[in-house]
Amino acid sequence: MSCSKALIQICLLCSVLVLMACKPKPVTVATPAIRPEVAEIVAQANARMRESHLYAWKQAESLYQKAYALAPAKEIQSDLMLARFLTLVRQIDEDIPCPEAETLIRELGTGDAYQRNLGIMAEWILNGRKVGQLKLNAPIFRGQDPALESYINLLLFEATPRFDAFSSQSPQPTAQESPLFLYLNTAKLTSIDSAEFERRYPQFAEGYACLADHYYQKKQYRKALSFYEKAVDLIPEYINALVGLGNLNFYILEDYARAMRYYDTAIKRDTSSAAALFGKSLVLQQLEEYSESNALLDRMLSGRLARHRWIEGVPDAQYYQGEGHYLKAYNHYLMNDPVKAREYVDIAAKFLPDAAEIRYLSGLLYYESKNMEPARRDFLHVTQMGNYNCNAQMNLGFIYEQFKETYGTQPLPGDKEPAAKKSLQYFVAAAGCMEAVSGSLSYQIKNLNTLDLDPKEIAALKVRLEQKLTDVRSSSATNIGKITSRVSASSEPEKDVFLKHLQDILTRLRST
DSSP, rough: OOOHHHHHHHHHHHHHEEEEEEEEOOOHHHHHOOOHHHHHHHHHHHHHHHHOOOHHHHHHHHHHHHHHOOOHHHHHHHHHHHHHHHHHHHHHHTTTTOHHHHHHHHHHHSSSSHHHHHHHHHHHHHHHOOOOOOOOOSSSOOSSHHHHHHHHHTTTTTOOOOOGOSSSSOGGGGGGSSSSTTHHHHHHHHHHHHHHHHHHTTOOOHHHHHHHHHHTTTHHHHHHHHHHHHHHHTTTTTHHHHHHHHHHHIIIIIIIIHHHHHHHHHHOOOTTTTHHHHHHHHHHTTTOOOHHHHHHHHHTSSSSSSSEEEHHHHHHHHHHHHHHHHHHHHHHHTTTTTHHHHHHHHHHHHTTTOOOHHHHHHHHHHTTTTTTHHHHHHHHHHHHOOOOOOHHHHHHHHHHHHHHHTTTTBBOOTTTTTHHHHHHHHHHHHHEEEHHHHHHHHHHHHHHGGGSHHHHHHHHHHHHHHHHHHHHHHHHHHHHHHHHHHTTOOEEEEEEEHHHHHHHHHHHHHHH
16 A cells, blocks of 8 residues: 555545444353463564564564464464465555465465455455455454454455444554554654654554655655665565665666666566666666667566556556656657657557657657647647746747748737747747756756755765756757847847847856
């Protein structure tokens, strides 16, 4: 379960009701005595179970297995199966590889009524919590641990809202502070001070991963890095945390070599991870290894994309289909293959029709093939979205300059001004955009020390950004020079005003 999963909101809205757990009277059954050394192992496992998070459950599972090998008692086997169930469900929700899922579900299906219910639950969760009630065998749960029963009922809320089956017993308030319930209450979890969280929950890997995501969004990068790393230290196959480290290094630190290492590690742990495969393909593109990037994208697109997540407001499968095909299109464009680029960008647009980068590449391909009207529509769409794309505005200037021969003093359909004037407006807007991009980068460099990063990371990032700023200023000066030449040749009466704007922008760019 990611921190943004819809189940969390349902649970929070209905917390008073669903925290009640059924508690039938336990039946006392005489059991054979267990040897002291086995009892000690079981006691250790029970203690780990009460810690109520993935790392502890995995430790408890190992201890129960050891105890069961020494004394194959039914009670130990039952506790072992519960630990395996809890571990499996948490791994599914956290997108951690769980190759043992089908095996465990089959084993639970051969157990008593309680274990069969757990098996039905696990299968439902594995299949994406598809809407619909489950047919569970009574009794639903045993009354040994009210807090754990309430947690399981919360997991089942979407499928079996059987409020009449719940007793009036609720967990003690202190139980709601355990990782069982914090896991389902993102707002409460992220409100805990980071130092206090580490003190109280030193092995709560899921909490670390959730807080790392939270700190990433809050631009508290040092905490995000630290908490992602703690999650991976506890659970080495924690794909979400590994991808988080890769993303932070790729997007924030622009350290492509280190980002590659994290994505590679994630792929080794889970060869089907769409997020890791996509991240590595982005790095390969930055390294100009376009064919290798496309090969990885093919692997991603042919795999399992739907993991029941939402990314940037769309289902994950739709997101990766759109972005994956766009990245393939862009790679082909960079490899001078406009035919393949057009094929893939059109596919991408079907999945993400309003994505600015997809519409821009589509417009660019139309423009370079001299198909000006669809190019104009795509570029206009990009600018109307408020996207900071200077090239879209510059290309619109060139397109309108060509259209002035056809339309003369008449505006194009949908415009209020003639093409010649629109051309000048877009040229100046493009130059202003270039100056703004340069200024934004310059401001970012001057304020790097305010970032929540290690001083060494800041120094390395400063070098990369200064080189980027040099490249931006150089390319901007070249483009503004081209624009100035076109405006100088214009017959529009206001061209001198536009030329002055362009010259002022160019002077400012060169003086910084």
